[in-house]
Amino acid sequence: MATIKTMNNISKKGLGLFGPFYQVSDSIENPDAILVRSAQVDTDNFDGLLAVARAGAGVNNITIDKASAKGICVFNTPGANANAVAELVMTVLGMAVRNADKAAAWVKGLDVNDPDLAKTVESGKKKFAGMELAGKTLGVVGLGKIGVLVANYARWKNMRVIAYEPYPNANNMHELSNKVEIADLDTVIANSDFLTVHVPFIKGVTENLLNRKNLAQFKGSYIMNFARGGIVEMDPVNEMLASGSLQGYLCDFPTAELIKNDKVTCFPHLGASTEEAEENCAVMAVEELKDYIEYGCVRNSVNFPALVDHPHAGIKSRVVVINQDVPNMISEITKVFGAEGINIASFSNKSNGKIGYNLVDVESKVDDSIVEKLSKLDKVIKVRVIHF
Numbered sequence: 001m002a003t004i005k006t007m008n009n010i011s012k013k014g015l016g017l018f019g020p021f022y023q024v025s026d027s028i029e030n031p032d033a034i035l036v037r038s039a040q041v042d043t044d045n046f047d048g049l050l051a052v053a054r055a056g057a058g059v060n061n062i063t064i065d066k067a068s069a070k071g072i073c074v075f076n077t078p079g080a081n082a083n084a085v086a087e088l089v090m091t092v093l094g095m096a097v098r099n100a101d102k103a104a105a106w107v108k109g110l111d112v113n114d115p116d117l118a119k120t121v122e123s124g125k126k127k128f129a130g131m132e133l134a135g136k137t138l139g140v141v142g143l144g145k146i147g148v149l150v151a152n153y154a155r156w157k158n159m160r161v162i163a164y165e166p167y168p169n170a171n172n173m174h175e176l177s178n179k180v181e182i183a184d185l186d187t188v189i190a191n192s193d194f195l196t197v198h199v200p201f202i203k204g205v206t207e208n209l210l211n212r213k214n215l216a217q218f219k220g221s222y223i224m225n226f227a228r229g230g231i232v233e234m235d236p237v238n239e240m241l242a243s244g245s246l247q248g249y250l251c252d253f254p255t256a257e258l259i260k261n262d263k264v265t266c267f268p269h270l271g272a273s274t275e276e277a278e279e280n281c282a283v284m285a286v287e288e289l290k291d292y293i294e295y296g297c298v299r300n301s302v303n304f305p306a307l308v309d310h311p312h313a314g315i316k317s318r319v320v321v322i323n324q325d326v327p328n329m330i331s332e333i334t335k336v337f338g339a340e341g342i343n344i345a346s347f348s349n350k351s352n353g354k355i356g357y358n359l360v361d362v363e364s365k366v367d368d369s370i371v372e373k374l375s376k377l378d379k380v381i382k383v384r385v386i387h388f
């Protein structure tokens with residue numbers, strides 16, 4: 001029986017994939033794994049934790065470094081909620097440039113008993129005249145799963161799109177419209193009518209990626225942040241809004257100050273909250289956790305190297321060894337098996353510069369004492385045996 005602690009509401013479609021071998025509850029104290037959305041997870045608070053799956057993209061709510069130090073694998077679900085965010089970004093931008101929310105609110109406030117209602121409506125509409133997206137330039141910062149979709153949707157609306165991406169991923173680039181122009185960050189900022197940011201929040205790295213210095217070059221009308229609050233420095237944005245050089249700030253991360261500002265439209269961290277995205281994320285996260293717990297396979301981890309290698313039919317034990325990524329570990333690990341007279345049927349290893357990950361398959365039931373012997377090796381972080 002494996003235990004899974006849920007720390008947010010997770011779609012039933014995903015939870016339903018855990019079979020009878022799993023106990024799933026939000027009240028388990030020391031679970032084998034955690035399934036979470038945006039709740040804070042300090043992995044040091046859980047003894048014996050094997051893994052954390054983030055049903056979503058951003059993992060800044062999880063203590064990744066602490067997890068790595070203890071051999072805890074952290075997963076996310078790349079792309080599973082990207083369309084939800086991209087559609088919201090384009091919807092919100094479309095509403096902003098047409099003053100659609102303000103205009104609709106004005107109509108709702110009209111006196112329905114006004115005998116000249118139709119006239120009032122017609123004469124009032126000029127207050128809400130807007131502009132079109134077609135022909136304008138959208139700057140996209142970050143061409144990951146969401147940034148690529150936003151860029152493509154903007155192209156379909158006949159916008160010019162310029163984008164910045166320092167670490168282009170081949171799969172993402174293949175999805176990108178070939179009409180999207182790639183440029184450095186300053187060029188993107190300086191040439192955009194609207195700017196949208198889609199990078200992860202990484203303290204000291206993407207923190208204030210849009211800041212006083214580079215935003216000084218922005219001549220456009222709207223900045224959108226549906227990524228994370230800390231990515232955009234707020235003091236210059238507030239000053240630009242106050243001076244009128246910026247028409248609006250559209251974001252998914254409200255603060256007291258933002259809510260009070262009439263030129264800011266805030267949403268309640270709504271980007272991924274569609275039935276489809278919640279299901280996609282939960283299904284992917286549960287599949288990742290099950291494959292890890294049952295077979296030690298790693299896909300979509302943010303701190304472990306990918307290694308998907310299911311055991312063949314004759315395998316009775318799989319020993320999972322997690323070590324710091326230093327030279328000579330494979331030889332040290334295999335020596336322990338040799339000294340115990342255990343024949344290794346298959347050995348898979350992957351490393352990512354920080355973590356070395358090994359799956360050692362044996363055609364007999366190994367004694368759990370191998371765990372103790374392997375754990376004593378210098379630089380080994382965690383060992384477990386999966387019996388079949």
Ligand SMILES: NC(=O)c1ccc[n+]([C@@H]2O[C@H](COP(=O)([O-])OP(=O)(O)OC[C@H]3O[C@@H](n4cnc5c(N)ncnc54)[C@H](O)[C@@H]3O)[C@@H](O)[C@H]2O)c1
Nearest residue numbers: 057058142143144145146167198199200226227252271272
């Ligand atoms: N509002 C919401 O509900 C919501 C939903 C999903 C994701 N998000 C946020 O959006 C972010 C992006 O999501 P995604 O699915 O596109 O992730 P992703 O990993 O597919 O894309 C992120 C992109 O940012 C790039 N990047 C990394 N460091 C960078 C840097 N220093 N400068 C510029 N680009 C950098 C990466 O190379 C990658 O291409 C998430 O990390 C999360 O914080 C918010």
Ligand SMILES: O=C(O)[C@H](O)COP(=O)(O)O
Nearest residue numbers: 037038055056057058272
């Ligand atoms: O990073 C993400 O995936 C989003 O911020 C979504 O967060 P949520 O799952 O709490 O809605």
